[in-house]
Amino acid sequence: MKKLFLIVFALLSVHISSQACDKGCTMGGSYLGILPQFHKNFVGLRHTTRAYTITATHGHHTEITKENFATTELWGRFVPVRNVQIFAFAPYVLNEQNSGHGTLRSKGFGDVTLMANYSLLNTGDSLGHTLKHTLQVGGGVKLATGSYRKQQHGEALAANLQPGTGSTDYLVNGIYTIRYKQLGLSNDLTYRFNTENSNNGYQFGDRISASSNVFYWQNVKGISLLPSAGLYYEHAKGDRYEGATNAQKGGESYFTSLGLNVYVKNIALGGTLQLPVSSTEAHHATQGNTRSMVNLTYMF
Structure with missing residues (x-):
């Protein structure tokens, strides 16, 4: 139990620096991670952090x-019928920018995201299959529910500091999981189509992300452990303003991912870290991109 406590504490507290997509890449929203027990509903909270240092x-x-x-999110999954999963994400955002000119802060409710997946293949809960497969495909929509007109000192904040984007965006995704006994492999791919904010002409670049994680399910005295490790990739196109592409936004990055989920009855506690491997940035003066995510969920 002492070793377990140390592992969980590390996942909850350590932040790793990286270099990647300038202002906008995120672990929140459409990032699902490894989600076992496909037949169960859940509701929970998760908290993500990211940080950048820009040198000019x-x-x-x-x-x-x-x-x-x-970002702190209320999120959940609802399984109305077998092979159908519906997800909802409601974020609260706190953004801060510190420079020689002072500090800018923005907080408020962000954009709500709704997604639905359908299992084309699902032998995950079948006792008749030793090698278990699950293939899910689906998509969703990010609604323009968050504020995007916040000001400070009488001036509008930059688009990346606003809690919302003011645009309705669309997502498509696929998840494939294969498991043999306690050992498994989870792969997912998500593409997000961003549209223009019709009020201010700003459009965030489209995003694509993909990950592949090996996981191992282990029961220890009534506690289930699911450690995982793998690779994560994301690419962001340049943002656009009034039809013109901003060459200082966008880029791609590769990460190694480390995660741990701990299950005690209907309660799950988890954490994820993404450690940088390499990156290509549109704006090379941007560094940092510290990332972590923790979550607490109740399954029913």
Whole structure:
């Protein structure tokens, strides 16, 4: 139990720095992670953090800007019938930018996301199959429910600091899981089509993300452990403003992922870290991208 406590504590508290998509990549929203027990509903909270350090040189003067993004989400899954899963995400956002000109802060409810998946193949709960497969496909919509007109000192905040985007965006995704006894492999792919905010002409670039994680299910004295490790990739196109592409936004990155979920009866506690492997940024002065996610869910 001491070792288990140390592992959980590390997942809840450690943040790893990386370099990746400039202002906008996220572990929240459409990121599902490994979701066992497909037949159960759940509701829970999860918290994600990201951070960036932006260095700009003007002649002999160097200006450093630090941006921190934190999101706390109420999220859940509902299984109305076998092979159908419906997800909902309701985020609360706290964004902060610190520079030589002062500190800008923005907080409020963000954009609600709704998704639905259908299992084309599902032998995950079958006793007649030693090698179990699950293939899910689906999609969803991100609604323009969050505020995107917040101001400070009489001026509108930048689009990436707003709690919402002011646009309705669309997602498609696929998840394939294969498991033999306690050992399994989970793969997922998500593409997000972003549309333009008709009020201010800003459009975040489309995003694609993919991951592959090996996991191992182990029962220890009434507690179920599911550690995982794998790779994560994401790519963001450049943002657009009034039809023109912003060359300083976008990029792609590769990560190794480490995760642990602990199940005690109907309660699940989990954490995920993404450690950088490599990245190609549109704006090379942006560094940092610290990421972590923790979650607490109740299954029923």
